Amino acid sequence: MQRDKFFKEVDNLHHPNETLVRTHCSYCGMQCGMNLRVNTKTNKIIGVEPRYDWPVTVGKMCPKGVTAYQQTNHDDRLLKPLIRDDKSLKGTKLGFREATWEEAYDHIVKNFQKLQKDYGNDSLSVFSGVSMTNEKCYLTGKFARVALGTRYIDYNGRFCMSSAAGGFLRSFGVDRGSTLPWTDIHETDCLFIAGSNTAECHPTSMFRIWNVQERGGYLIVADPRETPIARRADVHLDLRPGTDLALANGILNLLIENGFADEEFVQNHTNGFEETKELVKQFTPEYTSEITGVAPEKIIRAAELYGKAPNAVVMFARGIEQQHKGVDNVSAYTNMALVTGKIGRAKSGVATFTGQGNGQGGREHGQKSDLLPGYRKITNPEHVKEVCQFWGITPEEMPKPGVSAYEMFELMDQKVIRGLYLLCSNPAVSAPNLNFVRNAMKNLDFMVCSDFYLSESAEFADVILPTVTWSEDEGTVTNLEGRIIKINKAQEPLGESKPDWQIQVELAERLGKGKYFSHLKTARDVADEFRGATKGGYADYSGATWEKIEKQDGVFWPCKSEEDEGTPHMFLDKKFYHPDGKAKICALPYRPPAEEPCEQYPLRLTTGRVVYHYLSGNQTRRIQFLRDMCPEPYVEVHPETAKKYNIEHEERVRLFTRRGEAVYKVKITEAIRSDTVFVPYHFGHKESINLLTNPALDPMSRMPEFKACAAQIEKQSIKKV
Ligand SMILES: Nc1nc2c(c(=O)[nH]1)N[C@H]1C(S)=C(S)[C@@H](COP(=O)(O)OP(=O)(O)OC[C@H]3O[C@@H](n4cnc5c(=O)[nH]c(N)nc54)[C@H](O)[C@@H]3O)O[C@H]1N2
Numbered sequence: 001m002q003r004d005k006f007f008k009e010v011d012n013l014h015h016p017n018e019t020l021v022r023t024h025c026s027y028c029g030m031q032c033g034m035n036l037r038v039n040t041k042t043n044k045i046i047g048v049e050p051r052y053d054w055p056v057t058v059g060k061m062c063p064k065g066v067t068a069y070q071q072t073n074h075d076d077r078l079l080k081p082l083i084r085d086d087k088s089l090k091g092t093k094l095g096f097r098e099a100t101w102e103e104a105y106d107h108i109v110k111n112f113q114k115l116q117k118d119y120g121n122d123s124l125s126v127f128s129g130v131s132m133t134n135e136k137c138y139l140t141g142k143f144a145r146v147a148l149g150t151r152y153i154d155y156n157g158r159f160c161m162s163s164a165a166g167g168f169l170r171s172f173g174v175d176r177g178s179t180l181p182w183t184d185i186h187e188t189d190c191l192f193i194a195g196s197n198t199a200e201c202h203p204t205s206m207f208r209i210w211n212v213q214e215r216g217g218y219l220i221v222a223d224p225r226e227t228p229i230a231r232r233a234d235v236h237l238d239l240r241p242g243t244d245l246a247l248a249n250g251i252l253n254l255l256i257e258n259g260f261a262d263e264e265f266v267q268n269h270t271n272g273f274e275e276t277k278e279l280v281k282q283f284t285p286e287y288t289s290e291i292t293g294v295a296p297e298k299i300i301r302a303a304e305l306y307g308k309a310p311n312a313v314v315m316f317a318r319g320i321e322q323q324h325k326g327v328d329n330v331s332a333y334t335n336m337a338l339v340t341g342k343i344g345r346a347k348s349g350v351a352t353f354t355g356q357g358n359g360q361g362g363r364e365h366g367q368k369s370d371l372l373p374g375y376r377k378i379t380n381p382e383h384v385k386e387v388c389q390f391w392g393i394t395p396e397e398m399p400k401p402g403v404s405a406y407e408m409f410e411l412m413d414q415k416v417i418r419g420l421y422l423l424c425s426n427p428a429v430s431a432p433n434l435n436f437v438r439n440a441m442k443n444l445d446f447m448v449c450s451d452f453y454l455s456e457s458a459e460f461a462d463v464i465l466p467t468v469t470w471s472e473d474e475g476t477v478t479n480l481e482g483r484i485i486k487i488n489k490a491q492e493p494l495g496e497s498k499p500d501w502q503i504q505v506e507l508a509e510r511l512g513k514g515k516y517f518s519h520l521k522t523a524r525d526v527a528d529e530f531r532g533a534t535k536g537g538y539a540d541y542s543g544a545t546w547e548k549i550e551k552q553d554g555v556f557w558p559c560k561s562e563e564d565e566g567t568p569h570m571f572l573d574k575k576f577y578h579p580d581g582k583a584k585i586c587a588l589p590y591r592p593p594a595e596e597p598c599e600q601y602p603l604r605l606t607t608g609r610v611v612y613h614y615l616s617g618n619q620t621r622r623i624q625f626l627r628d629m630c631p632e633p634y635v636e637v638h639p640e641t642a643k644k645y646n647i648e649h650e651e652r653v654r655l656f657t658r659r660g661e662a663v664y665k666v667k668i669t670e671a672i673r674s675d676t677v678f679v680p681y682h683f684g685h686k687e688s689i690n691l692l693t694n695p696a697l698d699p700m701s702r703m704p705e706f707k708a709c710a711a712q713i714e715k716q717s718i719k720k721v
């Protein structure tokens, strides 16, 4: 349908008392196009409709997306700042009183300054998240380094995208989550998808995935569970959690042995082939099967389908990345594309399903402990110099690199970090090893939390600042393709809530750093500064103006000037971003999960998501429909395992690991391996599966191993009433 014609029809359809605001969903990296319906009498959001004219998702939305609008005027919204009166009630919702913004700011500034005077600048920390716009993510990095002058800033993407980022940097020398636009995906001949529950986590990608099969192409899925995509796959590689490295090496070995390597491409555009070829030789189908538990015939069939396909896309998600060898897994699966040359052209390539709405942009502009805007490195003196010049500080004033998200909690425990400014994350649910993490937060001298609902993490705060939902501010986010898109404002901030960028400007002024922040009076001011700060970095957004984004249906980075239309396909010129222009094929020896099953803990525990809830659940557990559909967590158990433990469907069992325990309802299902159990992680307090998970970190990405640890189940003793 013609765009203009469609819009005319839409405009004629809507009610005279309504206006439509074009924007995107608040949740996952798909960033589905939506129109928010706003009542022009009350100026309040009253509903939503999908946008058919958005090329990535063409009118599709999932159950979270169609109810996302209900967040903004929800009864649970925080409308005024809260100050904790009673420290003894830390860790609960109680003991807060309402305060004015001035009181809250005074309290924060007094406490931050006292901690820095007594213990140095680095006694404060910032922990942030990527449900925020690029502009907010950028300013949060600047706030930490310039207003607070602390080295300790990191963010929730460390638990999400850091292994994909590390793998892409090593293989390609650049970290853009997808080498091709999503509009190519349904036109490929073979999709190899590892560790992604696409139908529940990126549901609006599904029409493209089914379309590959409908056109006669093939779908291969590697997942320990029979997810909806695994069920319809041509090959389901039902591997043991934590064994992807062996599987990827086994497939690569067959690709090379069976003549599917593209010699010209390997020779001219890659390094590391010979060494890798030698290493993967030992991964025969039989040996690979021994480690992974996948039948040899399936491994052979998968390699054949991928090898023969004229075009193919390798895709993956947290299933392979949230392991203590997540970076290796990413590079190992990426090897398949590099050895066969199925990259750097349309309909072929490698993509990770980026998780959060701004999981891509939010990791590029300085919220990570070692990064500065434009993907510049804080360890590179040239990069530091460029950013310092832009900000108007001296290189000596730039703090040193900090530590990763989980390691910040370790420093809180050791009292190295004493103060925390938490925004846009709920680590009291989402961090691993929660008994430890919650205790570290409780022991802080002073904590500030910015959120629009009182989260489980806010319960540990001394001050809670009410911020706005995504629909009450404007800015850009970068979706899972690397496409920069525009989020528009549909409603004025509810109550006294303020956007995070405004809070940071006002706090910086009160901390005596106004000269670096006071010129930022609107979201657009922050956007213009942000674009300038990225100029010259490899994640260059400088040419991606809001006007261009609206006109072109988004702009793919890099986009280096007003004239540059952006870069939908990466590496079309076969130039990778390593200094010699070549990609790296990586020789990666197999390593088992950090914790293997044993007599005491004989099961493998893996964790993840359901379609109805989002991350820590602080947003979606408040939406009636979503809560009705999935009111509580459960543990998935195979019928054989259930029989062995003598447990029944819907019975409550105790699940425990070396770190903690919780009680869950049993869901008996054949869609899981008999040596593995699965629990969704969207729930708080005693229901959090992260009480049990292993904080073993990947040596490069510092990603915790959420996807594999050793566990045991115990039948609850039956209490007679
Ligand atoms: N409904 C919903 N959608 C979401 C989100 C949400 O919370 N809810 N969150 C968004 C975010 S931030 C993210 S990061 C993405 C996550 O998206 P996904 O990564 O797709 O989601 P997960 O459920 O974490 O894990 C995916 C799959 O990995 C499998 N898996 C577990 N262990 C292994 C293993 O060792 N190897 C392999 N190959 N697979 C394994 C699990 O069985 C699971 O099916 O989703 C985004 N979309």
Ligand SMILES: Nc1nc2c(c(=O)[nH]1)N[C@H]1C(S)=C(S)[C@@H](COP(=O)(O)OP(=O)(O)OC[C@H]3O[C@@H](n4cnc5c(=O)[nH]c(N)nc54)[C@H](O)[C@@H]3O)O[C@H]1N2
Residues within 6 Å of the ligand: 129, 131, 132, 133, 156, 157, 159, 160, 161, 318, 322, 355, 356, 423, 424, 425, 426, 427, 429, 430, 431, 432, 450, 451, 452, 453, 455, 467, 468, 469, 470, 500, 607, 608, 609, 614, 615, 616, 617, 618, 619, 681, 689, 690, 693, 706
């Ligand atoms: N066991 C297990 N644990 C996991 C995972 C797993 O697969 N298994 N996955 C990990 C992954 S991939 C991720 S991404 C993390 C996510 O974990 P979290 O970072 O905890 O995710 P959210 O629930 O999105 O938390 C965001 C919080 O900020 C609020 N918020 C939303 N937008 C804004 C804003 O603009 N400003 C402010 N100030 N607040 C805002 C929300 O209300 C919410 O309370 O969890 C990780 N934890």
Ligand code: SF4
Residues within 6 Å of the ligand: 025, 026, 027, 028, 029, 030, 031, 032, 060, 061, 062, 063, 064, 065, 066, 201, 202, 203, 204
């Ligand atoms: S798929 Fe993701 S972006 Fe789209 S509606 Fe669902 S949660 Fe929102």
Ligand SMILES: [Mo]
Residues within 6 Å of the ligand: 159, 160, 161, 355, 356
């Ligand atoms: Mo994520």
